Amino acid sequence: MQSYTEENYLKVIYHLSEISHPVQTNAIAERIQTKAASVTDMIKKLSEKELVHYVKYQGVTLTEKGKLTAINIVRKHRLWEVFLVDKLNFKWDEVHEVAEELEHIQSNLLIERLDEFLDFPKVDPHGDPIPDKHGNFAEMTFVKLSKLKNGDKGNITGVSEHSSPFLKHLEKLGLTLGKRVEVVDVVEFDGSVELLLEQEKLNISREVAKHILITKN
Amino acid sequence: MQSYTEENYLKVIYHLSEISHPVQTNAIAERIQTKAASVTDMIKKLSEKELVHYVKYQGVTLTEKGKLTAINIVRKHRLWEVFLVDKLNFKWDEVHEVAEELEHIQSNLLIERLDEFLDFPKVDPHGDPIPDKHGNFAEMTFVKLSKLKNGDKGNITGVSEHSSPFLKHLEKLGLTLGKRVEVVDVVEFDGSVELLLEQEKLNISREVAKHILITKN
DNA sequence: GATTATTTTTAGATTTGTCTAAATTAATAG
DNA sequence: CTATTAATTTAGACAAATCTAAAAATAATC
Numbered sequence: 001m002q003s004y005t006e007e008n009y010l011k012v013i014y015h016l017s018e019i020s021h022p023v024q025t026n027a028i029a030e031r032i033q034t035k036a037a038s039v040t041d042m043i044k045k046l047s048e049k050e051l052v053h054y055v056k057y058q059g060v061t062l063t064e065k066g067k068l069t070a071i072n073i074v075r076k077h078r079l080w081e082v083f084l085v086d087k088l089n090f091k092w093d094e095v096h097e098v099a100e101e102l103e104h105i106q107s108n109l110l111i112e113r114l115d116e117f118l119d120f121p122k123v124d125p126h127g128d129p130i131p132d133k134h135g136n137f138a139e140m141t142f143v144k145l146s147k148l149k150n151g152d153k154g155n156i157t158g159v160s161e162h163s164s165p166f167l168k169h170l171e172k173l174g175l176t177l178g179k180r181v182e183v184v185d186v187v188e189f190d191g192s193v194e195l196l197l198e199q200e201k202l203n204i205s206r207e208v209a210k211h212i213l214i215t216k217n
Numbered sequence: 218m219q220s221y222t223e224e225n226y227l228k229v230i231y232h233l234s235e236i237s238h239p240v241q242t243n244a245i246a247e248r249i250q251t252k253a254a255s256v257t258d259m260i261k262k263l264s265e266k267e268l269v270h271y272v273k274y275q276g277v278t279l280t281e282k283g284k285l286t287a288i289n290i291v292r293k294h295r296l297w298e299v300f301l302v303d304k305l306n307f308k309w310d311e312v313h314e315v316a317e318e319l320e321h322i323q324s325n326l327l328i329e330r331l332d333e334f335l336d337f338p339k340v341d342p343h344g345d346p347i348p349d350k351h352g353n354f355a356e357m358t359f360v361k362l363s364k365l366k367n368g369d370k371g372n373i374t375g376v377s378e379h380s381s382p383f384l385k386h387l388e389k390l391g392l393t394l395g396k397r398v399e400v401v402d403v404v405e406f407d408g409s410v411e412l413l414l415e416q417e418k419l420n421i422s423r424e425v426a427k428h429i430l431i432t433k434n
Numbered sequence: 435g436a437t438t439a440t441t442t443t444t445a446g447a448t449t450t451g452t453c454t455a456a457a458t459t460a461a462t463a464g
Numbered sequence: 465c466t467a468t469t470a471a472t473t474t475a476g477a478c479a480a481a482t483c484t485a486a487a488a489a490t491a492a493t494c
Contacts (some may be wrong), residue, residue, distance in 0.1 A: 003451090005451065025471075025472060025473085026470095026471065026472080034451090034453090035454085036471075036472065037453070037472085037474085038451070040474085041450095041451075041452080041473095042451075056472080056473075057458090057459055057471080057472060057473080088327070088330040088331060090326075090330070094326070097324075098322070098324045098327050101323065101324075102322060105315070105319060106318065107315045107318075109307075110301070110305070113305040113306065113307070117304055117305055220480080220481090241441080241442085242441075242443085243440090243441065243442080251481090251482075251483090252482080252483065252484085253442060254442085254444085254483070254485095255481070256442090257442065257443055257444085258443095258482080259481075262480090262481095273442080274443080274488090274489055276442095
């Protein structure tokens, strides 16, 4: 059993692993809002518990055991987000902080029952995949909207940026999960994208397009 | 804002206040599974924060501020219990430990939405009253089953003992919340009670009868 | 009312997670 | 390849919550 704090470190290392391998001390410190020295201390502890591989000055990677623990926390986080949005009418930009707390509740029965109650969702309200109880993710087949060509069509199935300002912006534009879009034109000058959404034309910056995930069809 | 630990102390002091006034150090230590010395330390801290009145060697009582905090935790605990039983099909003897964790989640929005989602329940799965967001309890009008006389009728509306063995025992006898019972005879010899429950006769010990709460009608 | 017994408190130590400041290692630039 | 900069680690300290052992206060008993 790990402490609340240890769980947070594992989760952060897991997420950062998708960007850089191995994960460096400073990156963790920034995400966890703490100092590099504190991170070093905690990494040593996690290393003794065989949850991470650690080589001085080289950064950390999760062991199989650590990865499973981290994935389980991600599973709980995302299931709670679905609960908050689907059952308690939270908006998709309001769920993160509360889910950060709920993800640490210890009860396998609770989480399996919650999964069932929510009808075994495959993605959270941001389109991020929810692993099953064994830590397996369903295959996801989306591409960044910024990679589409003129005439390409598809549904919005996720976002790769979860800040409230970004999500609110998408909300205002009507670009929410499940919506169908068609690329009318990719502007050569600035890379911005001209879209067709429910018969309406709209233009989004390349920066925004990069963070919208599309399942082509 | 209080820590997880401070919240637990306040909750325990609140519950013990219903038995003895003021609450003594040892009683708290036993409930919190810690040592008397640790309790003294924490009480001093809570006293400095003006959450309890504390006089050395005389025990503690909650201040108005401390009482409100405690009631809010009780509110959260009981609402989560309703959620677990009504929505996730937990049994009434399975909910306590999980609710002990969930009661510390910090989010007013969450708890108000949960209250709404559960349709503003007035009692938890054990019949204990759920205070509203201002800390007010609905008036409860029940008596111990052991106080009823021959011929008295009423509905089971609560229990005053929450241990799993006791609840499982009631479950097996069919004595669950809402059930209507009639007292056929109070046995003079041992104080045991002969009941009529759905046309079936059954006998329960005085010890059990003392912990079943009845609304007469 | 003096003497035990019980309860509570103090004093000092421990653990977990954090910090600052200094030292060390690695990376980068000339 | 050396000098500078950046990242990381060590050493020592601190706050929160706990503990043990001893001292102090209160309660119970003869």
